[in-house]
Amino acid sequence: MSEIDPTLRDEQYQLRVRDLHKSFGSHHVLRGVDLDIERHKINIIIGGSGQGKSVLCKHLMGLLKPDRGAIYVDGEDIVPLDEVAMNRVRRKFGMLFQHAALFDSMTVEENVAFPLREHTRLSRKKIRELVTDKLELLGLRNAEQKMTSELSGGMAKRVGLARAIVLEPEILIYDEPTTGLDPIATKNVDNMIAETARRLGVTSIVISHDMASTFRIADHIFMLQGGRIVASGTPGEILRSDNPDLRLFVETSGAVKFTQGRARGGLG
């Protein structure tokens, strides 16, 4: 971890986590997470089921309060903030949930327009234009009037992403974006994440246990295990790692192989 003072706004790191602990009853989920998220990069947090990836992700946006530790967003510790102050910080974020979490009482257009209606004073016409732009950007032309129940899994994720990026946030969090998708839809979502990061210059944080996707798009990979970050580095560094847990996790996926520090096969 970098030694730079986490309370300072840093050009390299946008989000820093220090000694984060969280328990639910007697279950100690996070046991001292330290994390430095690089600005404008695709940062992927990997780890097995039940290791606390989604819990960590919810802490980053202030949806859960930790028992101990600090989370710095652009140098500001968000842990002590109340809900009103936290809403100010949340405007820097966009989030795509595992199952998209679209409002099922609204159409696709209303879903995507929701953040604009809440936080801007734009006219209806301008909102409609922006919504159409975002939907077209994600290949969802003519889906505006569909209800969310009419969407496939991949389409719902794209609508969720359109809603997350419509206010052009600085940080985008994806909670297991490829879970439950077929290989083609998975590749499309990967491309969507990479393309969004490139076009909008956002800092991306992806929670995943999909190794093929991870090595396809990641700039930086963190492995969360036993409530701690046990390994971190670029995909190349990860493949040269001699951490046995990491090697087991990555190799078992079958997506990539460790061969004298170089990846072989499975990378799209």
Place this chain on the structure above:
Amino acid sequence: MAQPRSDIAPKGSPWWLRLVDSFWVQLLGPILKGLETFGHMLVLLSQATYWLFRRPFRWREHLAALDFIGVGSLSIIVLVGLFTGAAFSLQVTDTFRTFGMESYIGAMVTLALVRELAPVLTALMVTARAGSAMATELGSMRITEQIDALRTMAVSPVQYLVTPRILASVLMMPLLTMVFTFAGMLGAYFVAVILLEVDHGLFVAETEWMVDAYDIKIGLIKAAIFGLVLSSIGCQQGFFAEGGAKGVGRATTRAVVYSCVTILMLDYFVGDILLIIYESPT
């Protein structure tokens, strides 16, 4: 979850310690759970009140809630009111005639409707229709992460979802109670005067003489309190639902059962307090 752990008496402990352990888990568990639910409800209610006075004022959500709880419940309230008044009038007429008290039929039916039947039955009908819907709607939003999604978009879910529902219930319950009373009186009049040939003059005159604003006030205050109770319980159960579709089902069942029991219990206590505060002029 506030659940006492059953580990104070490990295996091999003396029988009396295991008995204490069992007593602790079986008896105190539900009490602690009840206190936890009550605490959640109070916290949610205080947050809803706090967000009521903070911008943005969500007129659209308030109007939608007023429409759903008030206008949406109107037809069922009229129907239930009509038949309640009719059935009550039928029984009262039959009994009062035996004692030669026909002149009191109108007053009796109206007083019972205004003070008791209208606020309580309206609250039970609104619980069945709107309170259960609140728990189901908020519960499914909770388990599909729509409530978390609202928070990620810097929107307070309490202000967006809970405050309009509670406010609308408190405002609409007295109005629906008045509609219930009116419908009940129509039903009672039809049965007593048209079908059972009670004298129209007696029915109306005694009602005018016996029932005054004081009685109506008691009914309406009760109705507003019941509105607060049923919406707080419905929202609390939905907002804190967990455990998938089964959890939503449980939340809905609890919302209806807790609301009905609380309303019927409160009816006595609120009635007693109101009788002390407003000494009857009659």
